[in-house]
Amino acid sequence: MxxxxxxxxxxxxxxxxxxxxxxxxxxxxxxxxxxxxxxxxxxxxxxxxxxxxxxxxxxxxxxxxxxxxxxxxxxxxxxxxxxxxxxxxxxxxxxxxxxxxxxxxxxxxxxxxxxxxxxxxxxxxxxxxxxxxxxxxxxxxxxxxxxxxxxxxxxxxxxxxxxxxxxxxxxxxxxxxxxxxxxxxxxxxxxxxxxxxxxxxxxxxxxxxxxxxxxxxxxxxxxxxxxHGGANQRVMEMLLKIGDLDAVDAFIDDLFANKKKVMGFGHRVYRTIDPRATVLRSFAKKLGEDTGNSKWFEMCEKIEKLVSAKTSKPIYPNVDFFSGAVFYSMNVPIxxxxxxxxxxxxxxxxxxxxxxxxNNRLIRPLADYQGLEKMEYMPMAER
Ligand SMILES: CC(C)(COP(=O)(O)OP(=O)(O)OC[C@H]1O[C@@H](n2cnc3c(N)ncnc32)[C@H](O)[C@@H]1OP(=O)(O)O)[C@@H](O)C(=O)NCCC(=O)NCCS
Missing domain, CATH: 1.10.580.10 (Citrate Synthase, domain 1)
Known part of the structure; x- marks a missing residue:
């Protein structure tokens, strides 16, 4: 209606x-x-x-x-x-x-x-x-x-x-x-x-x-x-769950086979890589080198390649993909x-x-009503 x-x-x-x-x-x-x-x-x-x-x-x-x-x-x-x-x-x-x-x-x-x-x-x-x-x-x-x-x-x-x-x-x-x-x-x-x-x-x-x-x-x-913002935590949880570079392929295969989303990928507006992800990628790489642990960064890069190979949809890393590895390297709790x-x-x-x-005006959109057009009220005893 x-x-x-x-x-x-x-x-x-x-x-x-x-x-x-x-x-x-x-x-x-x-x-x-x-x-x-x-x-x-x-x-x-x-x-x-x-x-x-x-x-x-x-x-x-x-x-x-x-x-x-x-x-x-x-x-x-x-x-x-x-x-x-x-x-x-x-x-x-x-x-x-x-x-x-x-x-x-x-x-x-x-x-x-x-x-x-x-x-x-x-x-x-x-x-x-x-x-x-x-x-x-x-x-x-x-x-x-x-x-x-x-x-x-x-x-x-x-x-x-x-x-x-x-x-x-x-x-x-x-x-x-x-x-x-x-x-x-x-x-x-x-x-x-x-x-x-x-x-x-x-x-x-x-x-x-x-x-x-x-x-x-x-x-x-x-x-x-x-x-929305909760994705950065989910990305790090995903990396920890995968655990190792060798386990990335099977994990991503499984997500796609079960039509599940890869956290940190996709965006409502971007049809290419999110420019923030490009900057964060360089930080994740640098922090990995500085801390002597590039594992998370390498896993991220592998996931990115696999996702890109597995779909023709415009699904690229968003701001939350590399930020997880960055914050994790800085010892911030997930x-x-x-x-x-x-x-x-x-x-x-x-x-x-x-x-x-x-410059205010009340934001009040409409709903596309999908319910019944008319229904008679039924007394409690008759239900
Ligand atoms: C960000 C997001 C919510 C945008 O959603 P949206 O604009 O409504 O896009 P949709 O969820 O309708 O996705 C469009 C298509 O791409 C696929 N897709 C989108 N993001 C995907 C992802 N991260 N992994 C796998 N497939 C994805 C959807 O399955 C859908 O496929 P279909 O058309 O075959 O059903 C979505 O990309 C997502 O859930 N990403 C993961 C969470 C995330 O990282 N959020 C942080 C955003 S900054």
Whole structure:
């Protein structure tokens, strides 16, 4: 009973106007506000990229310095929210813990009830810092360790590694991690960003509820799924399950024979290799060499060759394929991989939330109703 065209999964449907991110899926090109992702990966920092996504211009040095200071100051998580995180069962998945804690942050933010544009930006900056603090704190708490306060003189990347491992990160590791954050920062209307924009669109400036925290909470919920951000964890689990280079062929044969998906492959928009995967591939290779363990990288390359040989469909590695091996080489627990995605993507979510609220209209599509046209109500006794 369609009263408009229906496209399953909204494939190819344009659902928002935005100036933040552009993807040419056929050319394998990704830009943030016009700048190619490769250029940002080579020349920018995560802090500068956040500023650029949020404010729309590359910052001058003084602007960047002020932004970094605001980000570092905002990364502190209120004691009450930390107590909530401590109270969660140790088996809680890190993504569930993060979603719960980000929701709670909305009750303690000094601008909680202010949905003016300036307050939204202030809240966005705080959340960008706090998501990293929450991620690493939860990992330490569940291991029976005390959380480590982020250092005010550290970048987000440095603080992630420092507050996770408890020691000053090596500059080269911090830079690799910084670039990983840049690569994951935004990706147009991916499922979590769309979820965040839909939530933001229900708010007005007088809402009396923090639209920014509501959008971030919903976006984290959407990111957790294995078809989206949850794939990076599944890729590493797959590599560990395969275990050895010699076992790759049989494993991939089996997946294809049973029409199962290979995690870290395929994309709704790209019809060629995801440009982020190209950068991450080089990191996975380099880290493998540096740590004297190239096994994961070699397995990845073998899987890529096999998948390409087994299908004529445009199924190429996506951002999650090589990132697993990269994070694993940096001694990050596997179930923290998807929260890393959130530590970065929170910047894109916030840029999109602010953009949505600046020119808002409720996002409310239609359903193609497939049910009965008419049914009589049957009293309980007659059923
Ligand atoms: C990302 C993803 C959800 C995109 O989904 P989508 O645009 O809805 O595409 P579909 O799932 O409809 O896939 C289209 C076809 O390619 C196949 N395909 C897609 N991804 C595949 C994969 N990773 N492995 C094997 N086959 C795959 C599908 O089986 C389907 O084949 P069919 O037409 O014969 O049914 C999908 O590619 C996937 O599930 N990938 C694995 C999870 C992943 O890595 N997610 C992270 C995304 S960044």
């Amino acid at each position: 369609a009263n408009a065209d229906f496209v399953k999964g909204l494939e190819g449907v344009i659902a928002a106007e935005s100036s933040i991110c552009f993807i040419d899926g056929h050319a394998g090109r990704l830009t943030y506000r016009g700048i190619d992702i490769q250029d940002l990966a080579e020349h920018s920092t995560f802090e500068e990229t956040c500023y650029f996504l949020l404010f729309g211009n590359l910052p001058k040095q003084a602007e960047l310095d002020a932004f970094k200071a605001e980000l570092a100051a905002g990364s502190v998580v209120p004691d009450e929210v930390m107590a909530l995180v401590r109270s969660l069962p140790k088996e809680t998945t890190p993504m569930d813990a993060l979603r719960t804690a980000v929701s709670a942050l909305g009750s303690y933010d000094p601008d909680a009830l202010d949905n003016s544009d300036a307050a939204n930006v202030r809240k966005a900056v705080r959340l960008i810092g706090q998501v990293t603090t929450l991620t690493t704190s939860f990992d330490r708490i569940r291991k029976g360790l005390d959380p480590i306060a982020p250092r005010q003189d550290y970048t987000v990347a440095e603080n992630f590694l420092y507050t996770l491992h408890g020691e000053a990160p090596h500059p080269s590791s911090a830079r690799v991690f910084d670039v990983c954050l840049i690569l994951h920062a935004d990706h147009e209307l991916n499922a979590s960003t769309f979820a965040g924009r839909v939530i933001a669109s229900t708010f007005t400036n007088e809402s009396g509820v923090s639209a920014v925290h509501a959008a971030a909470t919903g976006a984290i919920g959407a990111l957790a799924g294995p078809l 179930d923290i991989f998807t929260p890393i995605f959130a530590c970065s993507r929170i910047s894109g979510w916030m840029a999109h939330t602010v953009e949505q609220l600046r």
